[in-house]
Amino acid sequence: xxxxxxxxxxxxxxxxxxxxxxxxxxxxxxxxxxxxxxxxxxxxxxxxxxxxxxxxxxxxxxxxxxxxxxxxxxxxxxxxxxxxxxxxxxxxxxxxxxxxxxxxxxxxxxxxxxxxxxxxxxxxxxxxxxxxxxxxxxxxxxxxxxxxxxxxxxxx
Amino acid sequence: xxxxxxxxxxxxxxxxxxxxxxxxxxxxxxxxxxxxxxxxxxxxxxxxxxxxxxxxxxxxxxxxxxxxxxxxxxxxxxxxxxxxxxxxxxxxxxxxxxxxxxxxxxxxxxxxxxxxxxxxxxxxxxxxxxxxxxxxxxxxxxxxxxxxxxxxxxxxxxxxxxxxxxxxxxxxxxxxxxxxxxxxxxxxxxxxxxxxxxxxxxxxxxxxxxxxxxxxxxxxxxxxxxxxxxxxxxxxxxxxxxxxxxxxxxxxxxxxxxxxxxxxxxxxxxxxxxxxxxxxxxxxxxxxxxxxxxxxxxxxxxxxxxxxxxxxxxxxxxxxxxxxxxxxxxxxxxxxxxxxxxxxxxxxxxxxxxxxxxxxxxxxxxxxxxxxxxxxxxxxxxxxxxxxxxxxxxxxxxxxxxxxxxxxxxxxxxxxxx
Numbered sequence: 001x002x003x004x005x006x007x008x009x010x011x012x013x014x015x016x017x018x019x020x021x022x023x024x025x026x027x028x029x030x031x032x033x034x035x036x037x038x039x040x041x042x043x044x045x046x047x048x049x050x051x052x053x054x055x056x057x058x059x060x061x062x063x064x065x066x067x068x069x070x071x072x073x074x075x076x077x078x079x080x081x082x083x084x085x086x087x088x089x090x091x092x093x094x095x096x097x098x099x100x101x102x103x104x105x106x107x108x109x110x111x112x113x114x115x116x117x118x119x120x121x122x123x124x125x126x127x128x129x130x131x132x133x134x135x136x137x138x139x140x141x142x143x144x145x146x147x148x149x150x151x152x153x154x155x156x
Numbered sequence: 157x158x159x160x161x162x163x164x165x166x167x168x169x170x171x172x173x174x175x176x177x178x179x180x181x182x183x184x185x186x187x188x189x190x191x192x193x194x195x196x197x198x199x200x201x202x203x204x205x206x207x208x209x210x211x212x213x214x215x216x217x218x219x220x221x222x223x224x225x226x227x228x229x230x231x232x233x234x235x236x237x238x239x240x241x242x243x244x245x246x247x248x249x250x251x252x253x254x255x256x257x258x259x260x261x262x263x264x265x266x267x268x269x270x271x272x273x274x275x276x277x278x279x280x281x282x283x284x285x286x287x288x289x290x291x292x293x294x295x296x297x298x299x300x301x302x303x304x305x306x307x308x309x310x311x312x313x314x315x316x317x318x319x320x321x322x323x324x325x326x327x328x329x330x331x332x333x334x335x336x337x338x339x340x341x342x343x344x345x346x347x348x349x350x351x352x353x354x355x356x357x358x359x360x361x362x363x364x365x366x367x368x369x370x371x372x373x374x375x376x377x378x379x380x381x382x383x384x385x386x387x388x389x390x391x392x393x394x395x396x397x398x399x400x401x402x403x404x405x406x407x408x409x410x411x412x413x414x415x416x417x418x419x420x421x422x423x424x425x426x427x428x429x430x431x432x433x434x435x436x437x438x439x440x441x442x443x444x445x446x447x448x449x450x451x452x453x454x455x456x457x458x459x460x461x462x463x464x465x466x467x468x469x470x471x472x473x474x475x476x477x478x479x480x481x482x483x484x485x486x487x488x489x490x491x492x493x494x495x496x497x498x499x500x501x502x503x504x505x506x507x508x509x510x511x512x513x514x515x516x517x518x519x520x521x522x523x524x525x526x527x528x529x530x531x532x533x534x535x536x537x538x539x540x541x542x543x544x545x546x547x548x549x550x551x552x553x554x555x556x557x558x559x560x561x562x563x564x565x566x567x568x569x570x571x572x573x574x
Contacts, residue, residue, distance in 0.1 A: 074374070150519060
């Protein structure tokens, strides 16, 4: 096992989770490659071979539109997210490309201070090495939690 | 007459004040299950495209009653309560699948695809001892059936034995709209699901509220997908509970910018990097880029640009409901159109750029009315007009239409003038 790579991937997931949970969405976006994609898909759909996602950003511009909308346009529940990322696994490594997976749970705390499970699932992450550091080429969050509580505004 | 629901007052005679207690009262909720969801209504079940082959089945909820809908070997559609006639266990545990029969795992009672009981292990006991008395088993012991009808591949079911046929219930304006949406063979794209912590009727109001569409949802306003200043309106059914809100793109009669001077969600400078996400290909050749059709009590058929979906309201007690969105396209869609529809899944659903605000709006209302038993909401916009088809989007007429059919179905005396 390549311990250095494993640590590097784990650190990337940690920075990803921290950025979202601290609502630093520009920092979160900066973890992605210039050529990137971000998807959220319910596991129900994926298992049945149905392509329909909850969020579908095929390009960096689409992902940027999502973030700008979140910051400037959409009205959503006042909340704090808390991501727990675990079982980080490096599945494949080839030249500058890495395929990794990790499991996640997200707790959401509302304006009255009550925390509830928001969702559980697995990340499937394609990474690419650019100038020595890993960047996210494609992130897919496969959600076990089929029914989203209330709404999904912030990325998972 | 409804005993509990009658406790609440409906000031005025045009349903312009709705008692908040009706949304949060546990006993009202129980009466709604009986009189509305298991009563004189047709509930939307699924699309035929979800169960195309013999043996295909799907589980769902009508109100909070668990239901299986399936297709028998002869192609006929059936629906029944997903509860074993023996001891009440859930018979079909999976969300969907294909089966020759439905077997309850608890004691292996077996039902055919029409819900008829066809097998009971050790029915006559062992060696002449035990088993059921002969006279105890009869044809009535089966899965409780719903009457099922399909219009253009949209499948509806009812528990009411003598309700009018589905096409009469839907009303010609609404079958015409289904003709528009479902004229080509449907291709299922997938599901989105959402749990909202609010009463189901708040959502029924929300989808019958064209006034909010151009105020709460910045995306629609700013990008012209839907504006209160556009040509549009609402069509209302004879029984008042169904409605279609629609708007026609590029038809703002007055300058949208000046009309929205006091609307915080209208942002002149906001631009998308990928505006093609919102592009509407005029596939129905009527320039109608947005139409939201609500069918009393549990269904919505939406067209938001080229995003097409049905929404099923599944009640989960007075304080929570699930929204079950089924997205579809057409089998003859080009690869580009299929991609476009998948992209436009970004617009609706729980993370919808256009629609996510609704989940928040409903919870904001529910949270603040939960303990209230006296006060009323104020839905008087357009109250000087009858509840009928109207050509303005600045109106609460469709909301009062919902309450008209609701109070009539519940046996509540209210709104004598409408």
